[in-house]
Amino acid sequence: MNYQILANKWRPKYFKSIVGQNNVISAIKNGLKLGRIHHSWLLYGMRGTGKTTIARLLAKSLNCQIGISYIPCRICSNCKEIEKGTFIDLYEIDAASRTKVEDMKELLDNIHYSPVKGKFKIYLIDEVHMLSKNSFNYLLKTIEEPPKHIKFVLATTNLEKVPKTILSRCLHFQLKPISIFEISERVKFILSKENILFEQEAINLLSIESEGSLRDALNLTEQAISIGNGIVSTKNVYNMLGKLDNKKILKITIALLRKDFKEILSILEHIRKININWENILIEMLKLLYQISMLISFPKIDQNYLFFKDTNNNEQIYKISRISKYADIQLYYHTLLIGQKELSIAPNFQIGVEMTILRALHLDIDPIKHI
Ligand SMILES: Nc1ncnc2c1ncn2[C@@H]1O[C@H](COP(=O)(O)OP(=O)(O)OP(=O)(O)O)[C@@H](O)[C@H]1O
Numbered sequence: 001m002n003y004q005i006l007a008n009k010w011r012p013k014y015f016k017s018i019v020g021q022n023n024v025i026s027a028i029k030n031g032l033k034l035g036r037i038h039h040s041w042l043l044y045g046m047r048g049t050g051k052t053t054i055a056r057l058l059a060k061s062l063n064c065q066i067g068i069s070y071i072p073c074r075i076c077s078n079c080k081e082i083e084k085g086t087f088i089d090l091y092e093i094d095a096a097s098r099t100k101v102e103d104m105k106e107l108l109d110n111i112h113y114s115p116v117k118g119k120f121k122i123y124l125i126d127e128v129h130m131l132s133k134n135s136f137n138y139l140l141k142t143i144e145e146p147p148k149h150i151k152f153v154l155a156t157t158n159l160e161k162v163p164k165t166i167l168s169r170c171l172h173f174q175l176k177p178i179s180i181f182e183i184s185e186r187v188k189f190i191l192s193k194e195n196i197l198f199e200q201e202a203i204n205l206l207s208i209e210s211e212g213s214l215r216d217a218l219n220l221t222e223q224a225i226s227i228g229n230g231i232v233s234t235k236n237v238y239n240m241l242g243k244l245d246n247k248k249i250l251k252i253t254i255a256l257l258r259k260d261f262k263e264i265l266s267i268l269e270h271i272r273k274i275n276i277n278w279e280n281i282l283i284e285m286l287k288l289l290y291q292i293s294m295l296i297s298f299p300k301i302d303q304n305y306l307f308f309k310d311t312n313n314n315e316q317i318y319k320i321s322r323i324s325k326y327a328d329i330q331l332y333y334h335t336l337l338i339g340q341k342e343l344s345i346a347p348n349f350q351i352g353v354e355m356t357i358l359r360a361l362h363l364d365i366d367p368i369k370h371i
């Protein structure tokens with residue numbers, strides 16, 4: 001069989017394998033059970049959260065030869081062809097590449113003919129917000145009163161750009177960004193099925209980096225597997241993402257609070273030698289300062305609330321929060337934040353970051369001695 005990227009190979013085959021979209025899935029389940037199936041569905045939400053996947057599952061549920069079902073058989077020829085992407089009554093259109101009204105006419109011209117193999121002809125229009133005004137008008141005519149054997153599934157990452165006239169004729173489903181926990185559980189599940197070794201921290205990093213998109217998480221994982229020769233290690237993921245690991249972020253922040261010029265210079269020299277995303281250093285330092293501020297204000301706060309997590313470093317972070325002054329931390333935070341904002345006008349990112357750290361070092365704040 002041809003090589004398939006992880007994100008495609010592990011596209012859920014059942015509704016129950018979809019993660020993080022419980023509300024949408026239970027509404028679909030009820031609709032299918034009761035046989036109340038609207039003629040036009042609109043799935044919206046950020047990239048890589050399951051829109052196309054759910055649309056295809058819906059096509060299978062509606063056209064399975066055993067009958068309409070939340071759990072289609074996956075054995076009949078309709079189910080098989082839908083999974084392979086060869087089913088004749090499922091029309092998948094990427095609106096981003098077919099925006100013109102001629103395309104829409106060509107697509108909808110034979111809409112009155114009955115389906116060839118299934119109960120329904122299904123039109124899945126991805127990135128529907130990209131259609132031209134004329135295309136929307138043409139679509140609107142059909143969507144107002146489609147023949148009984150037609151179902152539309154529209155998907156978009158940009159709801160604001162879909163005309164209200166179209167919106168008001170569809171049943172809406174909002175897909176949420178998927179939580180870090182759910183992403184990391186799914187990635188770990190897939191890696192164990194693929195017999196690939198991984199470090200937990202590496203998966204956490206990938207899951208945070210993908211910002212709610214499971215597709216992005218799986219693509220990053222794929223990249224990490226190839227860099228690591230089949231193993232997903234924390235070190236490789238840090239390198240791949242161009243990030244300093246948490247320990248170094250903690251180290252440079254402590255050096256700043258102690259006003260340890262020598263240590264700062266040696267860390268900056270180290271950073272210059274590796275391939276790094278400079279802006280990210282400021283972002284991670286800001287996150288750490290936020291965490292310290294929260295701990296000063298709420299010493300007993302639930303650890304899960306804090307996202308600069310690394311059990312080995314936690315003790316030190318708690319210690320800093322006990323011995324530093326809130327106003328000082330806020331001032332450091334503000335200085336780094338302004339530096340981050342001004343990065344785009346610095347001669348380059350390295351100079352921008354180094355000057356920002358120097359500015360923070362020279363603030364009129366007493367150094368903390370005993371960390
Ligand atoms: N909720 C989810 N549950 C399980 N897997 C998911 C989910 N969302 C995305 N994936 C994984 O990511 C891949 C891409 O997802 P999908 O094509 O459904 O995203 P999408 O929301 O349509 O994205 P886009 O808006 O970019 O088209 C899937 O093949 C699957 O592996």
Ligand SMILES: [Zn+2]
Nearest residue numbers: 064073076079
């Ligand atoms: Zn079937």
